[in-house]
């Protein structure tokens with residue numbers, strides 16, 4: 001393999017890859033391991049992955065239980081060149097990390113301001129590996145922080161066009177808790193968790209019990225919700241079952257024709273901030289921002 005002299009960086013998910021690319025620019029060679037609509041929760045290594053991981057100088061992954069496929073998680077937990085950027089946020093800002101039952105919610109990227117806290121650990125690791133690029137990385141990190149702060153305000157502005165009594169969200173799995181706290185809730189709202197429900201848990205598993213269905217139907221009824229939002233990397237079976245059970249009970253329910261990006265940003269040429277804007281605009285349109 002030809003050596004480019006660049007820092008070889010591997011990230012698990014594209015949401016980390018995009019930020020790393022913006023900081024590292026042309027001083028790095030980037031490889032994103034979990035491509036397209038693959039589910040990062042259950043991803044297991046395939047042929048060639050071992051070599052990709054070996055070849056990397058630096059590895060960035062989310063951690064907090066996200067990449068829990070046995071082969072990959074073993075690799076990540078035993079590698080000295082791997083940094084868990086989500087776990088770094090857990091150490092620096094533990095009060096911002098959400099839980100569901102006994103589990104930590106790993107979907108930190110769904111809150112842009114929170115996700116921008118991964119910029120520092122990524123930048124520090126790049127500088128440690130490539131000190132000559134210090135000024136370059138630092139300047140790009142500052143610029144990226146500004147862009148993300150602006151996008152954070154923009155996304156909140158889009159969602160807040162929807163009146164608060166309509167800002168209730170049902171998606172396939174529990175990927176949108178951080179999103180709900182940051183963008184659907186009113187400022188300082190204590191019961192913000194009430195604004196989000198999903199039939200599948202923190203990791204989509206396709207297992208839907210009659211209790212889950214009844215819980216979601218009750219939720220739809222009590223908040224007057226009529227739209228269910230599918231996610232790109234999760235099967236629509238659960239959403240379909242709930243829609244048909246709801247209709248049998250006489251509820252007016254439809255499935256959003258557009259797809260949200262929760263775990264995977266697999267749209268054509270989609271970057272992280274565009275993924276978040278897409279989610280915001282889709283949700284705002286369907287919840288009735290312009291009724």
Ligand SMILES: [Zn+2]
Nearest residue numbers: 175202203263
């Ligand atoms: Zn997820």
